[in-house]
Amino acid sequence: MRSFILRKSVYLVITLFAIIAFNFFLFRIMPGDPAAVLVPRSGDEALKALVRERFHLNDPLLTQLYYYIIQVFSGDFGVSTGVLKNAEISTILGPKIFNTVILVGIGTALAIYLGVLIGKVAAWRRGKLADTLGMGFALVFYSMPTFLFALVLLMVFAGTLGWFPLKGATSQDYNEFSLMDKIGDRAYHLVLPVIAFTLEIMAEFAIIMRNSLTDVLTEDYITTARAKGVPSKSILNDHAMKNALLPVVTVMAISVGWVLGGTIMVEIVFSYDGLGKLTWDAVLNLDYPLLQALFLLMAIAVLVANFVADIVYTYLDPRVTI
Amino acid sequence: MVQTEKYRLMVKNAKKTWKVFRSNRLGFSGFIVLIAFAFIAVFAPWLSTVPQPNNIGSMEDNLLDLGWVNPLPPSFSPSPYTGFVHPLGTDHIGRDVYSMTLYGTRASLEVGLIATLISVALGASIGLGAGYFGRVTDEVLMRVTDFFLVLPWFPLMIVMMSILGKEFIWVIVVIGITGWPSTARIVRSQVLTIKERQFIERARAVGAGDGHIIRKHILPNVMPLMFANTVLLISLAIFSEAFLDFFGLGDPRVISWGSMLEAAYANGAFDNNAWWWISAPGLAIVLMVLSFSLVGYALDDVMNPKLRRR
Numbered sequence: 150m151r152s153f154i155l156r157k158s159v160y161l162v163i164t165l166f167a168i169i170a171f172n173f174f175l176f177r178i179m180p181g182d183p184a185a186v187l188v189p190r191s192g193d194e195a196l197k198a199l200v201r202e203r204f205h206l207n208d209p210l211l212t213q214l215y216y217y218i219i220q221v222f223s224g225d226f227g228v229s230t231g232v233l234k235n236a237e238i239s240t241i242l243g244p245k246i247f248n249t250v251i252l253v254g255i256g257t258a259l260a261i262y263l264g265v266l267i268g269k270v271a272a273w274r275r276g277k278l279a280d281t282l283g284m285g286f287a288l289v290f291y292s293m294p295t296f297l298f299a300l301v302l303l304m305v306f307a308g309t310l311g312w313f314p315l316k317g318a319t320s321q322d323y324n325e326f327s328l329m330d331k332i333g334d335r336a337y338h339l340v341l342p343v344i345a346f347t348l349e350i351m352a353e354f355a356i357i358m359r360n361s362l363t364d365v366l367t368e369d370y371i372t373t374a375r376a377k378g379v380p381s382k383s384i385l386n387d388h389a390m391k392n393a394l395l396p397v398v399t400v401m402a403i404s405v406g407w408v409l410g411g412t413i414m415v416e417i418v419f420s421y422d423g424l425g426k427l428t429w430d431a432v433l434n435l436d437y438p439l440l441q442a443l444f445l446l447m448a449i450a451v452l453v454a455n456f457v458a459d460i461v462y463t464y465l466d467p468r469v470t471i
Numbered sequence: 472m473v474q475t476e477k478y479r480l481m482v483k484n485a486k487k488t489w490k491v492f493r494s495n496r497l498g499f500s501g502f503i504v505l506i507a508f509a510f511i512a513v514f515a516p517w518l519s520t521v522p523q524p525n526n527i528g529s530m531e532d533n534l535l536d537l538g539w540v541n542p543l544p545p546s547f548s549p550s551p552y553t554g555f556v557h558p559l560g561t562d563h564i565g566r567d568v569y570s571m572t573l574y575g576t577r578a579s580l581e582v583g584l585i586a587t588l589i590s591v592a593l594g595a596s597i598g599l600g601a602g603y604f605g606r607v608t609d610e611v612l613m614r615v616t617d618f619f620l621v622l623p624w625f626p627l628m629i630v631m632m633s634i635l636g637k638e639f640i641w642v643i644v645v646i647g648i649t650g651w652p653s654t655a656r657i658v659r660s661q662v663l664t665i666k667e668r669q670f671i672e673r674a675r676a677v678g679a680g681d682g683h684i685i686r687k688h689i690l691p692n693v694m695p696l697m698f699a700n701t702v703l704l705i706s707l708a709i710f711s712e713a714f715l716d717f718f719g720l721g722d723p724r725v726i727s728w729g730s731m732l733e734a735a736y737a738n739g740a741f742d743n744n745a746w747w748w749i750s751a752p753g754l755a756i757v758l759m760v761l762s763f764s765l766v767g768y769a770l771d772d773v774m775n776p777k778l779r780r781r
Contacts, residue, residue, distance in 0.1 A: 163614075164617070164618055164621065167618050168618070171618075175630065175634070288761060288764060288765070291761075291764060292706070292757050292761035292764055293756075294710060294713050294717070294756055294757075294760075296717050296718075296732075297732065297753050300732075300741055300749075303741070304741045308742060405623070407625070409626060410625025410626070410714075413626065413629070428629060432629060440633070443626070444627070448621065448626075452621050
């Protein structure tokens with residue numbers, strides 16, 4: 150067990166360096182002089198030289214990579230060139246990460262709960278009405294682009310009916326609110342984005358849960374349990390679910406990348422002020438340093454999530470360490 | 472003689488597979504819808520009411536005195552300006568929504584099929600190499616696969632598109648090279664079990680080389696499992712294309728459902744209830760992705776006999 154975690158940790162560190170290097174080279178394949186991108190059009194040659202000096206652009210590529218790695222580990226992501234001119238990127242990120250974590254946290258928890266529930270009911274009543282309805286529901290949302298569903302929600306509930314705010318993560322005078330009002334205001338702004346986000350990623354969990362549980366329910370030990378006279382409720386909850394949840398955990402880990410895609414779309418449509426919308430602003434403003442920092446942040450988030458899932462998995466299924 | 476016997480067996484197998492596939496009602500209806508989409512893509516110029524919806528000459532002008540203002544709701548009377556009929560109305564610059572939706576089928580299918588072809592070719596060769604040659608090759612290739620598996624591919628696509636530029640070909644390439652890791656994993660695990668079987672050993676004993684064994688023995692056995700995954704990858708590719716287009720990272724010269732929705736969103740269709748402008752491309756995306764998913768799951772059922780008995 151311990152050697153397994155150790156091995157996984159070594160891989161984690163290697164992959165981390167690979168991601169940093171990949172992120173560095175990804176932004177070097179674009180044509181042109183990096184200094185020209187960092188300095189506004191009107192910028193003079195002296196300014197460009199200064200930028201070259203600060204980002205070590207005159208050195209060979211590998212030396213630049215070395216400096217980049219050092220910068221990343223000291224939390225220095227450089228300076229934003231488009232979204233917030235000349236602001237340190239590390240100071241921009243803080244509040245956005247907070248907003249995104251709230252949205253993703255609530256949404257993912259709800260999606261896992263609902264997805265597992267729907268998949269469980271569908272598998273248990275395979276071929277019955279509940280199965281058809283549950284899977285139909287899941288498949289439609291699985292096939293619906295997140296942005297489209299989010300837009301329809303926005304149009305109906307925020308636009309036509311006016312029940313919820315049209316945009317933003319908080320109201321404009323948020324900073325003058327009392328603590329309770331602040332929480333209420335956030336919750337009010339979160340309703341629609343969370344619904345859009347949850348339904349979209351729930352579908353995949355429901356489908357996997359159903360498939361995995363139907364598989365387990367055909368196994369011999371379930372027949373044995375039935376023959377012993379174990380009540381059906383107990384067969385489902387105590388015997389089948391434990392094994393059926395294993396593939397679901399794997400899929401959850403892999404789908405973290407998918408989850409991030411979902412937040413980007415939801416945040417853009419609802420103008421929710423998080424990392425996804427910031428990514429979008431960076432793309433629109435061709436703010437490459439900011440984009441680079443954001444991509445690194447998201448890649449590391451996925452990496453860590455996978456690492457945690459691996460560890461959790463070994464507790465659920467001790468066979469994998471052998 | 473041997474050839475005809477082989478051919479007869481192949482036909483028999485195909486017939487059996489087809490029968491199982493047909494008995495899966497959802498998968499079969501998805502298949503029918505896909506055939507309809509393919510038909511639309513091929514015959515779009517004959518089925519549409521406006522031959523080249525993106526041409527300036529095919530666009531409607533705003534004719535206030537005649538009661539013609541873009542976007543125009545669905546109407547079956549010919550327009551006073553160009554003489555075209557617009558059964559699903561027009562968009563903000565007077566392009567026919569019905570014809571654009573038909574032409575959009577082409578972009579979606581092209582991206583879906585070609586991008587998936589890239590993914591599968593990459594994934595299959597990496598998976599084959601890793602599984603067949605084992606040892607260091609396996610270790611290195613699988614570490615690379617794991618690396619690409621953890622890269623968040625949505626942000627990766629955004630970043631790559633904004634670096635490479637808005638060309639249709641880049642949309643295909645970017646979607647293609649972000650989708651291969653899952654195929655590589657599936658192929659590798661299948662190769663690992665196949666290469667231990669006796670018939671591989673026999674083939675090697677009579678002097679077959681690596682290339683021959685991979686082509687003649689391993690690949691045919693990996694194919695069925697890959698097939699279902701491939702169909703699911705297509706739906707993901709179509710999804711990604713719609714996403715990139717919707718956020719303005721696609722090629723603006725190509726008519727696609729994603730860019731139609733983008734134009735609708737940017738020009739206030741969602742605020743002004745211009746439902747005809749949104750629902751046609753929106754439903755088309757959902758229907759196509761759903762059909763590919765249904766066919767994919769059905770194929771999974773057919774190709775995996777273990778699942779069939781439940």
